[in-house]
Amino acid sequence: MNINITFAIAGLVATSMAYGSAVNLIEGYRNAGAGPFSSDAGGSAWTRQHQSSSGEDTRSCSSCHGTDITQPGRHIGTGKPIEPMAISMNSARLNDPEKVEKWFRRNCRWTLGRECAAQEKGDFIQFMTSQ
Amino acid sequence: MKKTISIIVLGILFIASIGAVMSSSEWSDREEERYEKQSESDDHEHGLFRGAWLDSRADVRPVENETYQSECGGCHFAYQAGLLPGQDWQRIMDALVEHYGDDATLDELQAAEIRGYLLDNAADSSTLSRARAFSVGSDAGDALPRITNTRYFQREHYEIPKRVVRGNAEVGSFSNCQACHRTADAGIYNEHQVVIPGFGKWDD
Amino acid sequence: MHETILHSHDNIHQPKANMVRVWDPLLRLFHWSLAGSFAIAYVTEDDLLALHVWAGYLILGLIMIRVLWGFVGPRYSRWSDFVKQPTEIFTYLKAVIQSRAARHLGHNPAGGAMVVALMLSLLFTGFTGLAVYGAQELSGPMAPLFGGLSEGWAHALEDIHEVLANLTLLLVLLHLVGVALASLQHRENLVSAMITGLKRSGIE
Secondary structure: OHHHHHHHHHHHHHHHHHHHHHHHHHHHHHHOOOOOOOHHHHHHHHHOOEEOOOOOOEEOOHHHHOOOOOOOEEOOOOOOEEOOOOOOOOOOOOOOHHHHHHHHHHHHHHHHOOOOOHHHHHHHHHHHHHO | OHHHHHHHHHHHHHHHHHHHHHHHHHHHHOOOOOOOOOOOOOOOOOOOOOOOOOOOOOOOOOOOOHHHHHHHOOOOOOOOHHHOOHHHHHHHHHOHHHEOOEOOOOOHHHHHHHHHHHHHOOHHHOOOHHHHHOOOOOOOOOOOOOHHHOHHHHHHOOOOOHHHOOOOOOOOOOOOHHHHEOOHHHOOOOHHHEEEOOOEEOOO | OOOOOOOOOOOOOOOOOOEEEOOOHHHHHHHHHHHHHHHHHHHHOOOOHHHHHHHHHHHHHHHHHHHHHHHHOOHHHOHHHHOOOHHHHHHHHHHHHOOOOOOOOOOOHHHHHHHHHHHHHHHHHHHHHHHHHHHOOOOOOOHHHHOOOOHHHHHHHHHHHHHHHHHHHHHHHHHHHHHHHHHHHHOOOHHHHHHHOEEEOOOO
């Protein structure tokens, strides 16, 4: 009984921390002049196809992370499994803002061929917290 | 006395040549017939004298650097530093912006730390003979170095039919080490610990 | 007739009056070191490669010493004492099967043939091992010579080395059978003889 309560409290704390981190990130993007943010916009941007720089193939976020972000993804080149992007499945996902920015930088450049704007990043965060 | 010795020598050579013949029949069949699909639970029984008696120790030193593990192990298996010679690691660290089709740039501090770690533990600096083998025959070509292109790697994977790796949805490429080498992150790549998804234990 | 057998126990370095020293200390040390090294080499194979290679070098070294010793050592260690013509060996084997083989203080003809066979088999195994170490593992003194061989050849060498190692094991087993048979047929403990060097004296 006590163990169950401990787990429940730990889960609540982790979840609230996760959403807390998401809120902090959103605040940052709002201060940069972006907003309002929508998870629908984030979701449709997630699957939008982009031409690669070589023109040979198209890429989207879902190429590696999948369309159902509660499921693990796979790196399209190496096959390495990637933990789910949904906060509900992975509460520590957004806890490190530096890490978040690093992956946005790398992955937007690879997928879209450019850095993502604050608006796009905010929409993506909303999408990840809604799943 | 001489007659006895000659007979024995001929006998041994004869048996050795049987070994060579057995090997050469593998050359012709190796791509297709040799390795058949089997369920994962079918643990191929070897002959009386086959298979591992002992657990292996690391062939290359496992990754000990946290930064390397988290920064470089995010998209792909965290390849141990002992898998390439120092000069190859330098070329990779110099070209992170075009990292095998990806952008892997790091901030300066992290890049410096990782570069130092890789050079300290590179194949040509290792005391382990298998790690050192990865530095043999490497040349500074134009293309980015690949562990899978090293002479030692190609020798060790010579017998593997491509279809169990490239044609295998659960593996995909030879760069996906730990798909088959289940103890890869401990630096142990011994063939006796290889289990190919969908095919079972590697039967040499 | 009354036979008196003298047993002198006061000086442990002197054999008992009815015992004679057959195997000299170097020979005995050689024998057990060889047996131990082969066991280590066989069991470690490439799971503990460094240890395996070390055992292999030791085996080759021991055999070199034994070959020399067979020319300059005491009587029963010399090649000339026990390496016989094939016909004599087969005659002796037939006699063993019929349980009427003569007792020899040194190696009997079959034992003598086994000595040669085992050493040659070990030599071939060791040399192919050196070749594999150079061709496949790209290490050791043969690496510059064999490192450039094709993967197919490297693998062939590996298979040959394995076949020869198993042949050696087979010979070891036959050797054990032979020792057991001879011990039974002549009512003596040949294993302890190879430890103490002493055998019951008698007519050869």
